[in-house]
Amino acid sequence: MRLTSGSPSAPGRAEKEFPMKLGYLIDMDGVIYRENQLIPGAADFVTALVSTGTPFLFLTNNSAPTGEDLTVRLKHLGVHGLSPKNFYTSAMNTAEFLSETHPNCTAFAVGEGGLLAALHERKIANDAIHPNYVVVGEGAATTEKLTKAHELIEKGARLLATNPDNWCPVSSEKTRPGAGALAAFLEASTGRRAYYLGKPNGYMFHRARAHLSDSLNRVDQVVMIGDTMETDIRGAVESAMLAYLVLTGSTQLEDVGDYVYQPTRILHSVAELVEEVRTGKPAPFADSPYFTHAKNGGHKHGNRHQTDILALQRPRPRPAMTK
Numbered sequence: 001m002r003l004t005s006g007s008p009s010a011p012g013r014a015e016k017e018f019p020m021k022l023g024y025l026i027d028m029d030g031v032i033y034r035e036n037q038l039i040p041g042a043a044d045f046v047t048a049l050v051s052t053g054t055p056f057l058f059l060t061n062n063s064a065p066t067g068e069d070l071t072v073r074l075k076h077l078g079v080h081g082l083s084p085k086n087f088y089t090s091a092m093n094t095a096e097f098l099s100e101t102h103p104n105c106t107a108f109a110v111g112e113g114g115l116l117a118a119l120h121e122r123k124i125a126n127d128a129i130h131p132n133y134v135v136v137g138e139g140a141a142t143t144e145k146l147t148k149a150h151e152l153i154e155k156g157a158r159l160l161a162t163n164p165d166n167w168c169p170v171s172s173e174k175t176r177p178g179a180g181a182l183a184a185f186l187e188a189s190t191g192r193r194a195y196y197l198g199k200p201n202g203y204m205f206h207r208a209r210a211h212l213s214d215s216l217n218r219v220d221q222v223v224m225i226g227d228t229m230e231t232d233i234r235g236a237v238e239s240a241m242l243a244y245l246v247l248t249g250s251t252q253l254e255d256v257g258d259y260v261y262q263p264t265r266i267l268h269s270v271a272e273l274v275e276e277v278r279t280g281k282p283a284p285f286a287d288s289p290y291f292t293h294a295k296n297g298g299h300k301h302g303n304r305h306q307t308d309i310l311a312l313q314r315p316r317p318r319p320a321m322t323k
Contacts (some may be wrong), residue, residue: 023219030249041271061163063091063137090198111137163198200235251281
């Protein structure tokens, strides 16, 4: 796909052509690493992004770590050349949302260091007496903390969750509770509905795209690379971005057909993108294993008329309101 520069050229004279410049939003867990294991080819992919000056941003629903934390973690895993500015978490997105929509608000946070740091960075004061918001993120919330949040919501604080993930994969055999599960607890106890930021909320993708555009490099199109249909791919599709699904995380190839929305492309892993980033020449989307699988009769179309909540066991639906 090519773009032409300037005004139309004179008759008989070829127009100057430029390759389309892509910017990348990249999920982390299931795309770059799984638990404490780097996914093969991920380090080469990041090195290619850095060495070519390609605009990219790691986009994660995990609100617990700071950008500094994630930089150190990836360095320990063997990914070098990164800085905190290469990361955008749901905690940062939540703090940005509050500072943009409700300047000078206060919040009672149920979460870990990443959430507290993001709110502090945006000068959103911690308030345990009469906050405007109760903000819920990942973390080991105590009964005392949840009880306090419950009381503040009943006094009028609005409930906001950094992301809707009820659970998150840690390895092929283990999961952990997510921010959505804690928010669901407070929804059930207070009868109040939470507002869920993070992926797939369009605000997360809109602000991430804006941060990419702050780069000195031109970005013509944005690609979201993720392993989860419900968050990464859905958010990208609804935000008019290219959506690349990798099969190194939570989504299996045979499950893709169960969704109404579909990825632009499906890859075994980000290792397949290394040469494309280095050369600036994307391969045809038909090279995706998804299409090869379909030609061989392996693609399962599933119940595409059903919603993603009804058709799938993942993600587990939040408890119904009882009050």
